Amino acid sequence: MTAFILVAGAYTGGWVWQELAARLRESGAEVHPATLTGLGDRRHLAGPGTDLETHIQDLVGLIDHVDTQDVVIAGHDYGIHPVLGAADRRPDRIGRIVHLDTGVPRDGEPALGLVPDQKLRELLLDEAEAAGADWRISVPAPEDWQRWGSTAGIPDDALARLTRLAAPHPRGALRQPLRLTGVTAQLPTTGVLCTKNGSSIAAIEAFAGLGDPRSKMLVERRVTFFELDTGHWPMLSAPDELATVLLKAAAGDGYRLAPAAGERPAHLRPFLLDVPKRPRERVGHLDLYLPEAEGPRPAVVFVHGGPVPAGVAPTPRDWPAFIGYGRYVASRGAVGVTLDHRLHDLTDFERAAEDVAAAVERVRADPRVDPDRVALWFFSAGGLISTDWIAAPPPWLRCVAVSYPVLAPLPNWGLADTRFRPVAALRTAGALPIVLTQVGRERAEIAATVQQFLTAAATHERNIEVIDVPEGLHGFETTEPTEETRRAAHDSVRSVLDHLMD
Template sequence: MTAFVLVSGPFTGGWVWDEVAERLRRAGAAAYPVTLTGMAGDERAGTQTETDLETHIGDVLRAIDEAGTGPDAGEVVLVGHDYGIHPVLGAADRRAGRIARVVYLDAGLPGDGDPASAFVPDPTAVGRAGADGLVPPPSGAEWARWGSTEGLSAADLARLDRLAAPQPVRTLTQPLRLTGSPFDRPTTGVLCTANGPGISGVEMLLAAGPPRFRVLASPTVTFFELETGHWPMLSAPGPLAEALLGAAADEGVRLSVPETASPFEGGGFLLDVPERPSERHGPIDLYLPEAEGPRPAVLFVHGGPVSPDQKPTPRDSAFFQGYGRYVAGLGVVGVTLDHRLYGLADYPHAAGDLARALELLRTDPRVDPDRIALWIFSGGGLLAADWLAAPPPWLRCVALNYPVLAPLSDWRQVDARFRPAEALTAASPPVVLTRAGLEHPPFQETVDAFLAVAERTGAEVELIDVPLAHHGFEAIDHLPETREAVTRAAASVVRHLTAGR
């Protein structure tokens, strides 16, 4: 008999699983909904100010031990919803031999050392903790801050309001400690598509994201989608129970790593450019043209997030070395940069790195400080917001290749400042936007929204379409039309840099 240990997200207790647990039991499984310490929803919950993540891990361990006793004891499947994945992973790490599978139910992907505050839907929660060390629960429309409420009836929302309990803040701030990988055992992701990307979004990560996400293509990892909001145990208990039973049976969609490589792992730059030495100055590398006198410069800004341990780093990759050498051959200084976009919460760090790199670049005597362009790629596109909103006079244009121009629906960790479409106005510098025809749909939606704003505001945007190109095409699509797109975009950037000289 499969035993499901069900751990809910913040502010809720075992009661939230009532209908799902009943359906699992009718299907012949055992179900153990867990009410974590302090989450009972009664007066005792307010006395749990010392409760932390380790307390909740202990609660799950006791449920595992209960599920694993008796004559009918069978495989244990741990299910963690939202915050609940943190105590689930902690308990699975300590009872590795007892756990048949871990199910991430609309949850993040924390690892060793990560606090839950970096993954819960509302990143401001910790700041709302009172002197008693408790985060007050949301009510009414406030539940939407914690995820889509699509599918919830008025009675469901009223029940959430009535039974919600304050969340002990230390459960959100104490780091998760693991001795192994969360993926050392079979794993299933259940994605709620009304709250964020579904399986296609995971495929996008495998195609264009950091290599660390490739674990999601392991043969022991499966996926299910539910067309509902963030609380499927209330809005879709039947489909959720079916998905959990399917997960226990090793069913679901399995993914594979696409043949297309990431830009930093590709076979080289798509243009044949001569070798040219570079000079390293702290975070930037300069590729200098042969022309005399101060020259305009193009600073290339990589996308991400990337792993801090990634080798080669972006500026050492053939991809960005090729771009630096190419524009130097056109008579301008090519500049490459490594910045610290290691996670979705790191955009402020990356923006600071970019600003400091520009300041350093403009002090070089071989660079014309009044003629600078930015050329930004992929997930780095969000960094364009600062420069579109308040452009300095020396910024002559912003080029964007297959950019992400708004946070995706589940990128809740991205600071509100990084919204290029909202920053774009008629006063923004000229934009040269290269659009890949085979772009990932969620990325393409952000580009479409950006172009709609450009049309409405009269902002200057030159659009270069490459119908047969994929995201990161310079490394993987060495075609005549992709080569033409790069040469056309570079010519446009140089034209903006040299206009009026």
């Protein structure tokens, strides 16, 4: 028999697992929904000294009292921190750790670092440093649960119950660093990703494919993944589906990311077009591909997406897709510009936008560039950086292009209160031409942002040219060279250059 220990996130307790626990028990499993000190019906037991170590000890005690040897321990949201801490103390009792729509905290990281909403995280930090700060964090208002994760799929009565039964969370539990010896890195692990909260296997695969050392463990055979098409609270929105996934995880099932031996990552495969080589000049974080034409020429600045972890090599301007596009526009008479910016984490959009703005000014100051004829082309999550340019386009900006873009922050990115919202920027875009390349086989959470953008564009009567790639994938320039994708690359370059050359 498998014993499940279920550990909920901030403000909640064992009660949040009620429906899920019933379904697991019906399958014959033993189930222990944990309520940590200070939460649920144990809220009266907390005090100023209640911290992460308190919650780790809660779980260690629970593990010690479970007779079944095969223990699957699942942590949701904040709950993954005490789960990992307890598993580190009792590794011989743990058959599998389940990360339920949550990150992978490392030794020395506090739970506060994984709070998705940036402004909420800053607020909690400020409150904690203020003199006389309460040792508890107050319960979110009903409309604020979304800041902790997407509430998609939660029935109204369940959302009301979530608010009614929530307890103030001990502040020390979020601020105390997690301490790990490394033993949990060897335990079987499953990640359950909730797509309506912005997580997906495709996103994890793309991240792992970049070669970041932090993602090495994700491709090990002991690690599996599942997706649920729901928001951040699947125990409330999809208990049947979650029960099925947990039972499969306990049996060792799930998707594995292990790459084929010797296969190049998708972003390092050849560019889909055969384009002539052009001279490349490297200036700081910029590469300029120069045309044969004399005199100042128009320029296209290509802006990569991300996040791309710091230290990844090669950097985006040396990826085949950006080299290919830079050469292509240079062969057509424009200066192709690629750059590396500092979007290394979801908290880095501000400085990445600053990098792009500085790069554009440097390009316009180059005597080989016509400063009054510049286009900006954004890819993937770089689409969010297009916001300022769309909202207040300068007269020299002849066109903005976006390819398989993210055009509104995904729910778990913590950017809801920031300015990086191209959808909203359309209100003041005026007559700026926008070329949007969309792929038919896009991740659902990204496709939804593109649809929001097109709906807003229709509302505001904006000038959008859509290049459809019905069978295309995200990053199609190096993933699938077909007649359709080659035509899309040709058409998008032609359209951008038409706006520059007129």
